[in-house]
Amino acid sequence: MKLREDFLHYIWRFKQFDLQKLITTSGDTVHIYNFGQYNTDGGADFLNGKIELNGRVWYGNIELHINASDWHRHKHNDNPAYNNVILHVVFNADQTIIRSNGEAIPTVELRGRIPLKLKNTYLRLLNEKEWIPCANQIQNVPSFIKTSWLDRLTIERLEQKTQLIEASLNRNNNNWEETFYQMIARSFGLHINVDPFERVAQKLPLITLTKHKDNLFQLESLLFGQAGLLQGDFQETYPNRLKKEFDFLQKKHQLEPIPKTMWQFLRLRPPSFPTIRLAQFAALIHQSTHLFSKVLDVKTIEDIEELLVVKMSDYWQTHYVFDKESTKRKKTLGKSTIHLIVINTIAPLLFLYGQKKKDEDFKEKAIQLLEAIPAESNSVIKKWATLDLKPENAYQSQALLQLKKHYCKLKRCLHCNIGNNILRK
Numbered sequence: 001m002k003l004r005e006d007f008l009h010y011i012w013r014f015k016q017f018d019l020q021k022l023i024t025t026s027g028d029t030v031h032i033y034n035f036g037q038y039n040t041d042g043g044a045d046f047l048n049g050k051i052e053l054n055g056r057v058w059y060g061n062i063e064l065h066i067n068a069s070d071w072h073r074h075k076h077n078d079n080p081a082y083n084n085v086i087l088h089v090v091f092n093a094d095q096t097i098i099r100s101n102g103e104a105i106p107t108v109e110l111r112g113r114i115p116l117k118l119k120n121t122y123l124r125l126l127n128e129k130e131w132i133p134c135a136n137q138i139q140n141v142p143s144f145i146k147t148s149w150l151d152r153l154t155i156e157r158l159e160q161k162t163q164l165i166e167a168s169l170n171r172n173n174n175n176w177e178e179t180f181y182q183m184i185a186r187s188f189g190l191h192i193n194v195d196p197f198e199r200v201a202q203k204l205p206l207i208t209l210t211k212h213k214d215n216l217f218q219l220e221s222l223l224f225g226q227a228g229l230l231q232g233d234f235q236e237t238y239p240n241r242l243k244k245e246f247d248f249l250q251k252k253h254q255l256e257p258i259p260k261t262m263w264q265f266l267r268l269r270p271p272s273f274p275t276i277r278l279a280q281f282a283a284l285i286h287q288s289t290h291l292f293s294k295v296l297d298v299k300t301i302e303d304i305e306e307l308l309v310v311k312m313s314d315y316w317q318t319h320y321v322f323d324k325e326s327t328k329r330k331k332t333l334g335k336s337t338i339h340l341i342v343i344n345t346i347a348p349l350l351f352l353y354g355q356k357k358k359d360e361d362f363k364e365k366a367i368q369l370l371e372a373i374p375a376e377s378n379s380v381i382k383k384w385a386t387l388d389l390k391p392e393n394a395y396q397s398q399a400l401l402q403l404k405k406h407y408c409k410l411k412r413c414l415h416c417n418i419g420n421n422i423l424r425k
Helices: 005-013 080-084 116-127 143-171 176-188 194-203 206-210 216-226 237-253 274-287 291-297 301-307 335-357 360-372 379-385 394-408 417-424
Strands: 030-034 046-053 056-067 085-092 107-109 319-321
Touching (some): 005 056, 005 085, 005 116, 143 417, 176 194, 176 206, 176 291, 194 274, 206 216, 216 237, 274 319, 291 335, 301 335, 301 360, 379 394
Parallel strands (some): 085 107
Antiparallel strands (some): 046 056
16 A cells, blocks of 8 residues: 555654755755644645745745645646645655746655655554554553543544534524434434434424323324324224324324335344334323423433333334234333433533533533443444453443544544554654
8 A cells, every 4th residue: 555645744744754954856945944734624735834945935835745746636736726835745756846827836855754664654554454553553552642542532423423413403493402302313213214213303393292292192193104104004903093193183284204115124123123213202202391401400321211211102012013913022212222322312412512502511411421321332342352442431432433433444543643652653
């Protein structure tokens, strides 16, 4: 695997190259007074740099490429925003780059200036075939570096999850109760059915459900009807009653069901069937008033577990789907399911609420809830345990999931404090 551009960004940001007697490809002496501000948005790679070229001081942006010819490959020559680039830093100066006014852009070639050991370590990480690039080196990284980095990753993961919630909040004109209702509905979808669950909640406003919250039968009728699961003919009395009730409520509230084909049953255990989750969601609405306000008041994970305990209607005690009776079984939300709802919805929402209201107590509460939940158990977490990174709680397991998905899998070692430590050694 060849060098990537982010490697040049890394060595430029941290000055990991020979700065002595720096000259351009045309032989001009260069002094770097300001390496510029690293830019992760559009435009040049480093903004507001300051250099001295043959005794003359220049202010402007600095652009980096593996090959100088990448300037044209990236079509910078067609973008006026790159006319204020004062220095082109490349690994391989294979071409002279000209500004739109005909002037050559001063170019510095880093080939031969990068420490060979640093370059080889980086290439080994890129070419590593292990589960993570640093699998054979991570044990040598000091514990405090790993711990502090994982702390940052937990916050990063929380902030990423708040983006979806914030988008919903904007659509709902900053109505927190409506947003929480839609997000909690989404979390009942448990990954596979999150989208149809959210669609149902969006097309069935909370205010409509609130009008019928004292009647569990009507709530089930509304939710199953909006889910498109009351279409067709049924043999049993109960689903036929739900269907008849929904025919009336649909006209009353001018509702439009989603396509029933959106729902996935395949490869799901019966307790996780969308029919069971919808019935549990109906029960939650039935027994709760101002649920979001109550979540704001909780103190412990036990408070939330108690809040999300639901008692389903009698029909669903002996059914997983319509028209197919099963052994009677109590079907409540298990602790593991409630914990997933906290991880994916409640904690991020509390964190966002704290940000919006400038109240650190809510952000701290979100973190405390994650610390009170057992670590997730999945293939990724089990793999980390083999590398002596065994999380004690969800706060730590969330960080490890973030590390694997957004850094190790993409081989973003240069953006990882663990990878940085390995490289600098």
